[in-house]
Amino acid sequence: MPEYKLYYGKGKGYGELSRMLFALGELEFTDVRMEDGDEKTKLINNSPYGANPNFEIDGVMYGKNVAIARYVAKKVDLYGKTDIDQLKTDAIVDYVYQDIAGKLLSIYFEKDEEKKAKLIEEGKDFVKNTAVGKLEKQIEGENTFLASGLSWADVAVFNFFHDLYTPFFKEDAFEGSPILKKHSEHVASLPLLKKHLETRAVTEF
Amino acid sequence: MPHYKLYYANGRGFGELSRYLFALAQQDYEDIRFGDDLKWEDFKPSAPYGRMPFLEIDGERFGQNASIARYLANAFNLGGATDLEKLKADGVIDCIQKDILSKVSAVFRVSDEEKKAILKKEAYDNTVEFYGKLEEQVSGENTFLKSGLSWADIVFYNFHTDLYADRFDAIDLSPTPKLKKVIDNVAQNEHIKNWISKRPVTQF
Numbered sequence: 001m002p003e004y005k006l007y008y009g010k011g012k013g014y015g016e017l018s019r020m021l022f023a024l025g026e027l028e029f030t031d032v033r034m035e036d037g038d039e040k041t042k043l044i045n046n047s048p049y050g051a052n053p054n055f056e057i058d059g060v061m062y063g064k065n066v067a068i069a070r071y072v073a074k075k076v077d078l079y080g081k082t083d084i085d086q087l088k089t090d091a092i093v094d095y096v097y098q099d100i101a102g103k104l105l106s107i108y109f110e111k112d113e114e115k116k117a118k119l120i121e122e123g124k125d126f127v128k129n130t131a132v133g134k135l136e137k138q139i140e141g142e143n144t145f146l147a148s149g150l151s152w153a154d155v156a157v158f159n160f161f162h163d164l165y166t167p168f169f170k171e172d173a174f175e176g177s178p179i180l181k182k183h184s185e186h187v188a189s190l191p192l193l194k195k196h197l198e199t200r201a202v203t204e205f
Numbered sequence: 206m207p208h209y210k211l212y213y214a215n216g217r218g219f220g221e222l223s224r225y226l227f228a229l230a231q232q233d234y235e236d237i238r239f240g241d242d243l244k245w246e247d248f249k250p251s252a253p254y255g256r257m258p259f260l261e262i263d264g265e266r267f268g269q270n271a272s273i274a275r276y277l278a279n280a281f282n283l284g285g286a287t288d289l290e291k292l293k294a295d296g297v298i299d300c301i302q303k304d305i306l307s308k309v310s311a312v313f314r315v316s317d318e319e320k321k322a323i324l325k326k327e328a329y330d331n332t333v334e335f336y337g338k339l340e341e342q343v344s345g346e347n348t349f350l351k352s353g354l355s356w357a358d359i360v361f362y363n364f365h366t367d368l369y370a371d372r373f374d375a376i377d378l379s380p381t382p383k384l385k386k387v388i389d390n391v392a393q394n395e396h397i398k399n400w401i402s403k404r405p406v407t408q409f
Contacts, residue, residue, distance in 0.1 A: 049300050049338055057289065064303075067295030074288055083276060084262070090272035095254055098303060134254055 004029035005056040006068070007043060009036070011203040012163045014065040015053040018072045020155050023196035025076020033201070066097050073152035085146050092138050092145055092153040096160050100131050108168065120169065127165070127173050136179050143186035150190070158187040167205060209234035210261035212248065216407040217367040219270045220258040223277055225359045225391075228400035230281035238405075271302055271360075278356035286352035294357040297342055297349050301364050305335050309369060329374050336381050343383035347390040354390070362391040367409070 004022075008015030010033045022029050034040040034052075047054045048063035055061070055068040062068060070090070073079040080086040104123045110116040135157060138145050145153040161173050162184060174180040187193060209227070213220025215238035227234045239245040245257065253259050253268030260266070260273040267273055275298075278284040285291040308328040315321050339361065343349055349357035365388060369376070378385040391397055 048296060048342060049304060049335070055292075057292075060289075062292050062296055064296040064299040067292055067299050070295055071288060071292040083279060084265075084267075087267055087272055087276040090275055091254065091267060091269035094269045094272055099254070102303070102307065130255075 001028075002058050003056075004072075005032055006030070007032045007034060007047075007054040007056065008052045009034055009040070010201070011205050012159075012200075013205055016163055017065065017069045017152075017156055017159045018053065018055070019200070020159055020193060020196060021069060021072040021076055021078060021152060024078060024150075024155065024190065024192050025072075026192065027072070027076050066093055069093070069152060069156070078150060078152045078155070080146055080151050081148055085148060085151070088138070088140075088146060089151045089153040092135070093156045095131075095134065096156050100127065101160065101164075104165070104168075124169055124171070124173075127169075128176060132173060132177050132180060136177055139179055139183060143183050150187075154183065154187050155193070158184055158193075162188070164205060206232075207263045210237055211235070211258060212237045212239070212252075212261065213258040214238060214245070215240045215405065216409045217363075217404075218409055219368070221367050222270065222274050222356075222360060222363045223258060223260065224404070225363060225397060225400065226274060226277045226281060226283060226356060228396045229283060229354075229359070229394065230277075231396060232281065271298055274298075274356055274360070278359075283354065283356045283359070285350050285355050285357075290350045290352060290355070293342065293344070294350060294355050297339060297357040298360050300335060300339060301360055305332050305364065306368070308332070309373070312372075325373060329376070332369065332373075333376060336376060336378075336384060340381040340383050343387060347383075347386035349387065354394070358387050358391050362388055366392075371409075 004027070006015060006018055006022075006029055019031060034043070040052075043054065044050060044052055047061055051063065053065050053068060054063050055071070062071075070079065070093075073089075080089050103126060107116060107119045107123055110119055138153075140147045141149060144150050145157075157180075165173050172181075174184060188197065209232070211220065211223050211227070211234055217224075224236065237243065239248070239257070248257075249255055253266050256268060258270055258273065259268045260276075267276070275284065275295075285294045308324070308331040312321060312324045312328055315324055344351045345353060348354050349361070361384070365376075378388065
């Protein structure tokens with residue numbers, strides 16, 4: 001069994017998807033949650049792409065949160081069983097982390113309050129009127145994106161909206177989407193994920 | 206063998222990545238290009254994720270450029286030999302698509318010339334910084350992966366040659382000799398050379 005070490009900050013952020021996948025697969029790993037400081041800065045500067053999360057497998061470091069999560073998904077059998085199903089999950093996860101998160105992340109760092117307020121409204125509008133519809137279309141199973149059952153795409157969508165979108169925008173993106181609301185409830189109710197949600201560290205993001 | 210149809214603009218850009226993969230595999234496909242005869246506006250409402258390129262496989266349509274390319278790469282034995290190699294390749298792809306391209310794309314969203322110039326410089330500096338990081342990821346003699354040519358090399362070649370080149374200050378590859386070897390290895394590939402000689406000549 002390889003030794004897995006996930007390096008991230010103390011929060012959920014972009015590290016949480018992999019943590020959830022490890023939990024769902026009951027796969028052991030070392031959850032390194034670093035305080036801001038010299039040690040964390042040094043790790044980040046020496047890491048493959050200069051940012052956390054980083055993932056150490058038997059002493060070798062790998063970067064990029066979605067790449068890491070895809071690897072973990074494979075190890076816990078949540079990547080999809082066919083190449084077409086895997087393609088579907090890849091597209092959903094990239095849509096969330098590239099198209100949606102990419103658009104919204106800059107808002108978090110915007111210093112100008114007026115500009116920030118405008119960006120927030122635009123962000124909410126994009127999510128509710130465009131992104132939610134696109135994600136709804138991808139649901140092919142009973143509360144899962146794949147007809148064959150649970151995959152990392154379900155976890156990714158749940159994680160992003162539950163842990164990042166809602167706390168930041170202070171509203172439920174799925175208010176107008178019974179399909180995605182049910183989807184979220186289903187994912188949250190999975191015994192291993194429920195246990196993870198109940199026992200994980202409480203952080204703002 | 207599945208029936209493939211790739212839908213993209215009449216240009217290289219993001220679509221060219223999949224076209225290179227089809228060429229390397231010598232795999233037949235329909236290379237569908239939007240233009241006056243085939244309007245993108247007519248396809249956009251039903252296109253997966255509302256964007257191009259999208260790939261039709263035996264009549265079913267799939268979107269998201271990197272996801273499509275990963276599917277093709279795996280189908281054509283260009284995905285990497287092990288899960289660890291695939292993880293490495295995925296990291297390279299995400300670095301290019303997210304860390305590097307985000308600053309490059311930002312330039313195109315701005316029309317004010319002064320602002321554009323500032324963003325162009327940022328894009329250049331950012332690209333140089335990440336080329337330094339990608340240099341350290343080259344594990345083979347002239348390929349990102351030890352096992353040989355993979356889509357990681359093609360994604361890098363596509364970025365450097367089709368997406369970045371001609372629009373920004375040229376990047377000198379001498380500080381990153383391994384990346385230069387990656388580029389040269391792709392450029393010298395028979396199937397790539399053959400495709401480049403046959404493909405429609407477009408500005409971008």
